[in-house]
Amino acid sequence: MRWRSLLYRVTHTLGVMLLGMAALPALAANPAFDCSRAGGTVERLVCADAGLAALDRKLSSVFARAMKNLPPPGKKNQRTLQRGWIKGRNECWKAEAVRTCVESEYATRITELQIIGGLVEVPAYVGYVCNADPRRPFTATFYGNTELPSAVLTYGSDQVIAYRAMSGSGARYAGRNVSFWEHQGEAAVEWMGAKFSCKPSSPAGAATVQAPGAAAAAARIPPEALRNLTYRGIDGERRPLPFKDGRWEGPPAIPGGATYPQANLIESLVAHGDLDGDGVSDAVVLINFSGGGTGQFLHVAAVKRVGATVRNVATRLVGDRVQIRDLRVEGRQIVLDVVRAGPNDPGCCAGELATLAWTLEKNALRPAARPEQPARLTPDALAGNQWVLRKWNPNESAAAEPEVTLAYADGKFAGQAGCNRYSAAVSARGEFAGDLAMGPALTTRMACPGDAMTLEARFLAALAGVERFWFHAGQLALAYRQGEASGVLFFARR
Numbered sequence: 164m165r166w167r168s169l170l171y172r173v174t175h176t177l178g179v180m181l182l183g184m185a186a187l188p189a190l191a192a193n194p195a196f197d198c199s200r201a202g203g204t205v206e207r208l209v210c211a212d213a214g215l216a217a218l219d220r221k222l223s224s225v226f227a228r229a230m231k232n233l234p235p236p237g238k239k240n241q242r243t244l245q246r247g248w249i250k251g252r253n254e255c256w257k258a259e260a261v262r263t264c265v266e267s268e269y270a271t272r273i274t275e276l277q278i279i280g281g282l283v284e285v286p287a288y289v290g291y292v293c294n295a296d297p298r299r300p301f302t303a304t305f306y307g308n309t310e311l312p313s314a315v316l317t318y319g320s321d322q323v324i325a326y327r328a329m330s331g332s333g334a335r336y337a338g339r340n341v342s343f344w345e346h347q348g349e350a351a352v353e354w355m356g357a358k359f360s361c362k363p364s365s366p367a368g369a370a371t372v373q374a375p376g377a378a379a380a381a382a383r384i385p386p387e388a389l390r391n392l393t394y395r396g397i398d399g400e401r402r403p404l405p406f407k408d409g410r411w412e413g414p415p416a417i418p419g420g421a422t423y424p425q426a427n428l429i430e431s432l433v434a435h436g437d438l439d440g441d442g443v444s445d446a447v448v449l450i451n452f453s454g455g456g457t458g459q460f461l462h463v464a465a466v467k468r469v470g471a472t473v474r475n476v477a478t479r480l481v482g483d484r485v486q487i488r489d490l491r492v493e494g495r496q497i498v499l500d501v502v503r504a505g506p507n508d509p510g511c512c513a514g515e516l517a518t519l520a521w522t523l524e525k526n527a528l529r530p531a532a533r534p535e536q537p538a539r540l541t542p543d544a545l546a547g548n549q550w551v552l553r554k555w556n557p558n559e560s561a562a563a564e565p566e567v568t569l570a571y572a573d574g575k576f577a578g579q580a581g582c583n584r585y586s587a588a589v590s591a592r593g594e595f596a597g598d599l600a601m602g603p604a605l606t607t608r609m610a611c612p613g614d615a616m617t618l619e620a621r622f623l624a625a626l627a628g629v630e631r632f633w634f635h636a637g638q639l640a641l642a643y644r645q646g647e648a649s650g651v652l653f654f655a656r657r
Contacts, residue, residue, distance in 0.1 A: 194219035204256035218269040229280020234410040273310040291361035302385040317385040383435045384446040388473045396478030426452045432637045436492025438523040461485045479528040486634040514540045514596025540596040545571035550654035581619035582611035
């Protein structure tokens with residue numbers, strides 16, 4: 164809570180009431196919770212203070228409205244966060260100015276819910292050119308219509324909500340482990356310990372039209388806009404689908420039924436480039452649609468900036484149960500590497516490698532010819548890339564350090580196992596594409612700290628049991644078996 168403590172202290176010192184409390188009418192101290200069960204200093208304070216009670220009622224209303232807009236995973240996440248927020252608010256009894264701390268906690272939580280729940284209009288974002296990692300564009304969306312003046316700051320795929328703070332000059336925003344201060348046309352940014360400077364690539368609220376190059380790359384459409392956009396042309400759904408938090412759900416096909424249509428944005432694979440030669444960076448996203456049955460229909464969608472807004476201008480069906488290897492923009496072509504069912508493949512096991520391409524012409528995606536010819540899925544499809552372990556299974560992420568890597572060449576998997584280098588023979592086997600036969604792993608004999616050795620032993624044991632591989636949203640999946648147990652390792656392309 165250190166950054167929030169700094170925020171409310173600064174605003175209190177200046178006499179800036181964060182919520183305009185002087186404008187609130189004198190109301191009975193009647194919050195949304197039952198005061199007969201109030202426990203602790205903070206809850207008793209809210210029950211005794213008309214202004215704080217009014218804030219509690221407002222938060223309750225905003226929370227309920229936000230929950231109506233969120234998909235089930237978002238609802239679950241916000242319920243968990245709300246319980247954590249209550250505990251954090253109750254910790255304000257330790258603060259030097261208890262009431263100011265409580266007031267600030269309410270203000271920041273209301274603001275978060277207004278943004279996350281889609282309760283306020285999303286302003287035009289501002290793209291920045293920074294002297295940091297050019298592969299991670301920086302954008303800011305400034306909200307003047309939330310409870311507190313705020314900004315959604317996006318750096319690559321990371322996002323933080325920051326709040327307007329006191330500043331002698333310029334505009335300063337503070338968030339958790341993040342600060343942003345714009346003064347005289349230049350912004351100083353601190354992001355999770357990294358410091359860099361940025362200059363806006365266009366005025367706030369203006370259409371971002373630039374020549375290709377570093378500035379255009381910095382003006383990429385931010386993830387926030389793509390996750391909360393209305394998409395059209397989804398196969399089987401004639402209506403536009405308004406996404407919230409990267410997801411859309413429709414009513415059950417049969418009233419009261421257990422199955423319902425849903426669409427999900429594949430957020431791990433987004434491509435950027437100038438699709439129509441206007442000098443402005445566009446975005447290409449992938450959407451998976453299910454009508455409630457067994458089909459999983461992949462779509463490719465083009466997204467453009469039109470004036471100060473972002474729009475889905477074209478969408479096209481790719482196919483059913485298609486594995487995604489890679490997505491990119493080459494020149495003005497959208498290029499998608501996939502694994503799909505070949506002429507003789509059973510429904511369970513797609514085995515044809517294919518490269519598909521489209522161009523954007525008059526707001527339609529037209530197929531484009533590619534030189535690559537379809538091939539079969541074998542370990543050779545992994546050659547030329549280095550892969551980094553990201554998950555031990557779908558629900559367990561792998562630590563960033565020590566790093567576990569994998570590469571394929573000349574009939575062998577090889578890489579870093581966490582401590583030692585390893586190599587193991589691998590070959591295609593079985594009647595289905597993607598089936599693998601593993602040989603024993605050979606390693607160097609370097610000694611490392613205990614945690615690294617434990618990680619290495621776990622990885623090598625799983626590697627020895629690998630039986631099959633496929634692609635999942637651009638990641639490499641290796642399925643393994645150890646006795647009666649089984650699992651899947653997920654690797655991201657470096």
